[in-house]
Amino acid sequence: MGREQRRPWKYLLFLLAALALFLNGCSTIEPLRTLDLKSELREADSAHQQGRYNRALQLYTSVLEASGNQQPADLALYRLGILYIDPGNPSADIKTALDYLGRLVREFPESRYALDARVLTAKLKDLEKLRRTLWVYSEIKPYQYFRYTGSFRQTLKRYSEVLQEGAEKPLSDLALFNLGILYVYSERERNFNKALGYFKRLIKEFPESSRIDEARAWVKTLEIILKLSRIEVEMEKKKKELIE
Template identity: 30%
Template sequence: MGVDPEPAVKVRLLLVAALAGWGCAHGGEPDIATLASNSDQVIWEAGQKALEKHQYESARQHFKRIIDGFPQSEYGPAARLALADSHFQEAGTANYILAVGAYREFLTIYPSHPRSDYAQFQIGECYYKQRNSPDRDQTPTRNALEEYQRLLDLYPNSSYIEKGRSRIKDCRQSLARAEFLAGFFYQRTRQAYHAAIARYQAILNEYPDYDELDEVLFRLGECLGLAGRPAEALPYLGRLIEEFPKSDRVDDARGLMDELKSRGTPAPPLPARGVPSPGISPSPVASPSPAPPVGAPTPTPPPS
């Protein structure tokens, strides 16, 4: 779709800006003739070719030319998405931040566009790519989880649903692992058993699908015993034995149960999954514990 030619002065200014923003590291000589074209289709095709060649800055100049110079162009929505994609593909923290902004802008301008689900999924991907290891800040992982959940809530029929669910599972595993490492840090490094109990209990409440729940149950029982609360420890050890009969921790749990029972402590009823025994803080929100300092040595738990 074409539009009336812009004034010559504006075209020259646009070309100067394009030339100034071009870096040799991002590929190719600036295509002055194409940028000055009055055909949005020509500019769009040139931008696509540049993106395919990983000439990201060149591609962005073409997509911005369509967005700014052809406000009614049929390529407008695609140009905005491609602009966001160029940042996502170039990668790096700064580019992921810019990509999130561009995808959000697309959703604001075109909330009902057929590709709005893609933009929402990509926001999650931008945060997912910035995830840290479980012993570091989990903010990017939490942000990714939130955005993928928004995808499921807003676009239940999207073709990205299954991948979104898979990402959600990955994020939940990472967050649960981070909580476990924090609990183990308090238990073994500081002997802060009540703080560790709160962390382990949070996993049972918030991440019952955690892949290493048997280890969590064992450590929770262990901490309760060490904290002088053996009556509360026994049900969790019993649950480990009952629900994870093939776990490597079964023999350890039986041994610990025998030790606790030898102290003359009667075993209370087995608590339901995710329901805390009396006296245990239901979550770290209710009984906050400061996270281990970033960079502090975190002991590696023994293999489960």
């Protein structure tokens, strides 16, 4: 009789143990899934670093879709933004990058990546504005005034001699202008900072020069190019820091 009375308790304990195991299993599903997604993110980062952009896009998108409105969706959005501003990516597109970064800020305003996304968004908008401005100035084709008649060193030496000799204005004027052009168009010796210096010197020393308008246009163009370069260097550095 006693044995029969104890049997229901044994069944009850068995059911409670089974329920506890079930609940414990449920509680580990989400952390395990999060670990899987983080592992997938690491694989995506590796693919990005190796230049396998399509694979990285596939993995980042997979993580984003699987995460829903939970972490690490915020990191996936940020990585997608970075992927689309990578200059090595054939599918790089600033508008798409801005879309992902904007979504991160809207959907995850408290995310640790939200502030970085805001900073990058501001830089990208500046970059787009500068690119549009540069496009306007790119219509100027001053190379028609420059004929490369020898090696870089020989040409540089000749123009420098003209300046040192204190030649009449038309020759010094032309020498400064062509020195600027030389440093813009020489593929092996290109130096936009030096070119900018020559054009600025022309403007300062020969304000009545027939080349003054062209020199001013080149100053604006080169300043934009140099600013773009600085922004791109900053973004590249930021990208490496985030991936590492």
